Amino acid sequence: EVQLVxxxxxLVQPGGSLRLSCAxxxxxxxxxxMYWVRQAPGKGLEWVSYIxxxxxxxxxVDSVKGRFTASRDNAKNSLYLQMNSLRDEDTAVxxxxxGTPTLAYFEYWGQGALVTVSS
Amino acid sequence: xxxxxQSPATLSLSPGERATLSCRAxxxxxxxxxxxxxxxxxxxxxxxxxxxTRATGIPxxxxxxxxxTDFTLTISSLEPEDTAVxxxxxRASWPLTxxxxxxxxx
Numbered sequence: 001e002v003q004l005v006x007x008x009x010x011l012v013q014p015g016g017s018l019r020l021s022c023a024x025x026x027x028x029x030x031x032x033x034m035y036w037v038r039q040a041p042g043k044g045l046e047w048v049s050y051i052x053x054x055x056x057x058x059x060x061v062d063s064v065k066g067r068f069t070a071s072r073d074n075a076k077n078s079l080y081l082q083m084n085s086l087r088d089e090d091t092a093v094x095x096x097x098x099g100t101p102t103l104a105y106f107e108y109w110g111q112g113a114l115v116t117v118s119s
Numbered sequence: 120x121x122x123x124x125q126s127p128a129t130l131s132l133s134p135g136e137r138a139t140l141s142c143r144a145x146x147x148x149x150x151x152x153x154x155x156x157x158x159x160x161x162x163x164x165x166x167x168x169x170x171x172t173r174a175t176g177i178p179x180x181x182x183x184x185x186x187x188t189d190f191t192l193t194i195s196s197l198e199p200e201d202t203a204v205x206x207x208x209x210r211a212s213w214p215l216t217x218x219x220x221x222x223x224x225x
Binding site: 044045046047050059061062095100103104105106107109110111112 | 151153155157162163164165168169174206208210213214215216217218219220
């Protein structure tokens with residue numbers, strides 16, 4: 001059974017940093033692209049980042065470029081999102097998602113980690 | 120950036136009725152479009168990908184159609200558990216984007 005479990009969320013002040021982790025199990029982690037998708041309270045979904053199976057290709061939504069860094073450790077079956085220079089508008093539930101085998105769709109999702117940016 | 124618009128914003132129907140949800144792209148995405156269902160307090164669930172292919176375990180009452188810029192998600196006979204927000208998402212280019220969602224009340 002595919003499982004994705006996010007951790008590391010919490011309350012942080014504007015300008016601060018936070019690192020999210022996603023522990024994956026139930027599949028061969030290195031075979032799959034992974035994503036971060038966020039959802040502000042009461043709002044819709046926003047794709048944040050993509051990382052390929054080896055970590056060699058990474059893409060971000062423009063609003064987080066230069067501030068967020070996605071990475072993965074295939075030996076630990078883990079995905080990460082380092083978030084720096086956080087802004088109020090980064091407040092959201094952050095979901096870790098696994099891609100479909102060959103296509104950029106989100107086949108499996110974690111339960112999400114809430115990040116609140118507030119002074 | 121490809122912008123996805125969804126209509127209607129809200130759909131209120133009765134069990135057994137047919138629901139038709141629309142997603143329109145600001146430029147052609149070919150068939151590179153998916154639909155997701157999100158219930159309150161839960162992560163989204165992939166329903167349909169590549170416009171018309173049902174994801175694993177998705178009931179047959181869900182179907183997708185369309186190509187280019189106009190897409191439709193049809194729920195043939197609504198069940199009470201279909202109450203949710205439905206989002207479309209394209210994979211045609213970076214950035215990946217979602218539509219704003221259609222809320223279905225049953």
